[in-house]
Amino acid sequence: MYYEPGVSKHGLAYDPFKSCVVPRPIGWISTTSAQGVDNLAPFSQFQNIGFDPPIVMFSANQTTRGTRKDSVVNAEATGAFVWNMATYDLREAVNISSEELSADVDEFECAGLSKIGSRLIRPPRVAQSPVHFECAYLQTVRLPGNGPMGTVDVVFGRVLAIHIDDAVLRDGKLDIARIKPLARLGYYDYTCVETVFSIAPPGTNEALKAGLEGAADKVGQALGA
Numbered sequence: 306m307y308y309e310p311g312v313s314k315h316g317l318a319y320d321p322f323k324s325c326v327v328p329r330p331i332g333w334i335s336t337t338s339a340q341g342v343d344n345l346a347p348f349s350q351f352q353n354i355g356f357d358p359p360i361v362m363f364s365a366n367q368t369t370r371g372t373r374k375d376s377v378v379n380a381e382a383t384g385a386f387v388w389n390m391a392t393y394d395l396r397e398a399v400n401i402s403s404e405e406l407s408a409d410v411d412e413f414e415c416a417g418l419s420k421i422g423s424r425l426i427r428p429p430r431v432a433q434s435p436v437h438f439e440c441a442y443l444q445t446v447r448l449p450g451n452g453p454m455g456t457v458d459v460v461f462g463r464v465l466a467i468h469i470d471d472a473v474l475r476d477g478k479l480d481i482a483r484i485k486p487l488a489r490l491g492y493y494d495y496t497c498v499e500t501v502f503s504i505a506p507p508g509t510n511e512a513l514k515a516g517l518e519g520a521a522d523k524v525g526q527a528l529g530a
């Protein structure tokens with residue numbers, strides 16, 4: 306089949322677009338409003354986009370009322386957000402925290418989650434999550450879209466601090482198969498990462514290999530910097 310979004314119909318019972326880019330990691334983003342209310346919401350339009358320094362982004366559509374989402378407003382207002390790793394065990398809490406609630410409601414409480422303070426920034430972390438990034442807000446790129454929800458605010462943040470629960474580390478690596486990170490598919494479907502395999506990078510370019518690993522110090526060594 307072939308279709309042009311916004312021009313021709315896909316003709317399927319369900320829109321296939323979100324099921325084509327899978328699995329998507331979940332940016333479970335905690336922020337604090339200018340008024341001091343903590344906020345938590347999942348964004349599957351999330352990714353790391355650089356490792357030296359580490360930078361992440363999440364992309365928020367507008368609310369059903371056509372307004373900017375609380376996570377965006379708060380990150381911009383206070384200059385900070387936390388990424389919490391969503392796991393299979395936390396899937397129900399992730400779902401509950403996605404409800405569109407007013408800015409004075411704290412989704413940590415709705416989802417029955419505990420908070421732990423961050424070290425460098427104001428927004429708290431999800432205590433039950435095994436990995437957290439404390440992020441400094443960098444900028445928002447607003448891309449116009451259709452209808453009340455189509456416009457997206459893409460929020461970029463620099464990762465200032467990384468917390469990893471020692472219990473999920475094994476042989477110097479995150480034990481992904483044990484953590485079972487949650488990820489979005491299309492429709493109302495999810496998956497979690499349970500299978501891990503390795504493929505050695507081709508060639509002898511050590512800097513390139515270090516970049517694949519995301520190891521800034523090894524890149525420097527390989528390039529003699």
Ligand SMILES: Cc1cc2nc3c(=O)[nH]c(=O)nc-3n(C[C@H](O)[C@H](O)[C@H](O)COP(=O)(O)O)c2cc1C
Nearest residue numbers: 346347348349350364365366374375376403404405
């Ligand atoms: C697993 C999951 C992933 C989601 N991903 C996104 C996303 O990438 N972008 C988005 O705008 N909304 C996404 N949503 C919906 C938001 O979580 C929801 O609109 C939430 O109310 C936003 O909260 P906020 O206004 O407090 O920021 C997702 C919901 C779920 C359950």
